[in-house]
Amino acid sequence: MAQLDTRAKLEILADAAKYDASCASSGSVKRTSRDGKGIGSTDSGMGICHAYAPDGRCISLLKILLTNSCIFDCHYCINRKSSNVRRARFTTDEVVRLTLSFYRRNYIEGLFLSSGIIGSSNYTMEQIVEVARSLREDHEFRGYIHLKTIPDADPELIHQAGLHADRISINVELPTASGLKRLAPEKSQDRIEDAMAGMSDAILDTADAKKHYRSAPRFAPAGQSTQMIVGADAATDRDIVSRAAGLYGSFNLKRVYYSAFSPIPDASAVLPLQRPPLMREHRLYQSDWLMRFYGFKPGEVADAADDNGMMRLDIDPKLAWALKFRGAFPVDVNTGPREMLLRVPGLGTRAVDKIVAARRGRRLTLADIGRLTVSLAKVRPFLIASDWRPVALADKADLQLPKPAAKQMELFG
């Protein structure tokens, strides 16, 4: 095989990484390179999206695979052993140089590195760790690093990864054990969960040690995340939400990413060929927000689903919940508890905070609320204000339900 140059490899190994949904570069510790050595910084809050692709997704990190060769044969994966894709493999040094030269030009926040499994799990993991080590130690790189760990790799290697990386992750792949068994015969839910538990313990231990000794080494300060493929097995939205809730609870995850299964070249016959259900993926993320920011219990989110356990595609889950539990509304903006204001469709956390602050001084009118929200029409039926009391929530009568989304406009017709 002819040698590929770095650019040709980049094309193959970025293409192979595009199915991974995680892109965040947020939530780590604050670092800078002001001391004059090295390069890079991270903010403790939001990461930065340096560009957006025409698929609407944020480009924040150089997201690539070390290699797309793999000894496994997972059906959903374009890199599986039996696939006919073109293979390539970066040297660790190539990845380091690419990361640095992109970073210096302000294209990226850092590196997201994953890999097909070559040789053995340990060998692959060693290579991944070596990239991170070299960036951190040889080049004093202070940008963001997210490493995907390999199932079955030695815990010591995972530990090394956590010392260099801001975030580490391992994918649970599918929401159901039966789906995983069918689509990823070489992987096992138990082994994946063991690895997650190990990382969770290490993160908690170091956070604890940090309290006692300032010099204690950091371990994945931005925590761990995971990804589930949606639409490749028979799991309902209700199944998926409760699985995610279980994962958040057991393994202290920062994020669960959902990746709508998308047709891949040379797909295995086990897979559906339809376009990925993007709206479904969006509704799952919204359900996730309900749990993470709006105080909904997993069971309550599941209640927003229809009788078959699927989220409605036409309205968001918060509105769906409110319509199902009309009795809980309207909420009085001047007296209602914060937790209930958070349940009002159309009121975000910021608007709720502002309402709570403003009502200390005076009674709020509907016009006041209008200045704090995007769509008064959406919240109005669910609120009482000093000059407003809605008629009873009749079936859709006073709700401005969104019209079915028009087909997406083409930019260059």
Place this chain on the structure above:
Amino acid sequence: MRVIALDAEDDFDGWREGVRAAVQDHVAPERIVWRVGDQPGELFGSEAPATASAANFTVPRAFVDLARKAILHTDRERFALLHTLLVRPGLLDDAADPLVRRVEGLAREVRRDIHKMRAFVRFREVVEPDGARFVAWFEPDFHIVRANAGFFMDRFAAMRWSILTPEVSIHWDGATLAEGPGATKAEAPDGDPVEAMWQSYYAAIFNPARLKVGMMLKEMPRKYWKNMPETALVPQLIAGAQAREAGMVETARTKAGGNIEAAWAALREESMSCTRCPLHEHATQTVFGEGPVDAAMMFVGEQPGDQEDLAGRPFVGPAGQVFDRALTEAGIDRGTIYVTNAVKHFKFEQRGKRRIHAKPDAGEITACRWWIEQERALLRPKRTVALGATAARSLFGKAVTISRERGRALELPGGGEAWITVHPSYLLRLPDPVARTEEYARFVADLKSAAHT
């Protein structure tokens, strides 16, 4: 009128000094003219020196943060607005107040501009006699450049860099920050070999099966595009997306791979634990489809009946026997076809000891469609025959009138052709023997045309 001179559009300290003096001298906001840099002096108004008073008054931290941002806006009223807000009782408590909203609106726009500058500045490497320098050209909307310098110093401390903008340029030499006059795009370097790499990355990381142009435009408006190397590719990426997606699906179709048998077996096994709808609770087992996976014809019934539920196989009860006989008369070998049901669990009402078949509802049909779609994706039958309204609804995803559509080939959304006829159990239920004979003959005729066209 009091005239207060500020050094620059973003001179927060000057504004603070001026406001402090005005408050102490009880000069109302509308009695002040703010002058920036060397704009010509106002006609009315004496440039009264501000009272140099050391007396302090304190303002909440939140206000200072807000003012520091809002002052970077280009709105000419911002100095006065902030002053008005500052002397108002209650200050910031009332987020719904129009003035607070307006000032917060200014700050929000500024914050966005700051964020976009951090995101969309693109450095190009220039080799100078004393080493490399990274130079960027950027056009901010507001007066944010000085306020944003710290971010780039934190990040690129060991690099030498310059950011050129129309209003001001900033230069970092590795130790100190210097300011220079505004620049033009022509003064910035116009290329960097690494850009070709970056473009390759941008094109490869994009998934053509997920085109969402509106979303991209919302976060990366067109006005930024002209200074970003990767955005030049957008039109061709969008134009090529449909072809690439079609190509992806097409390759998938032509190269089914040799694992259909295994895939089907795994799918069947997975279906055994399906809980997508409540029907699994009372039924004995999932009744999955059966037949050769390379069958050219697929038959879709409604749902398993009492006997199918017990046997775990489709079409073995009374309706199945009618179906078998009709198949033989139509010259179709049951061994060569694939038979399945739209709904894979038995739905019934218990009447004494008997379990009476009940019709699946639209929700159950929709829930169970997942399975039949997988079966169809695997087998890709040339012809699919829907037996009855439930089957037709499942295949087309909407209600279909059998009498109107029967007897001719219809195109299926996912490819292949569909034929619609009655369900064999309908024949069993006809009370009039003459009608039954006629309908049976029509059924056989339908099967024949489906098989031989």
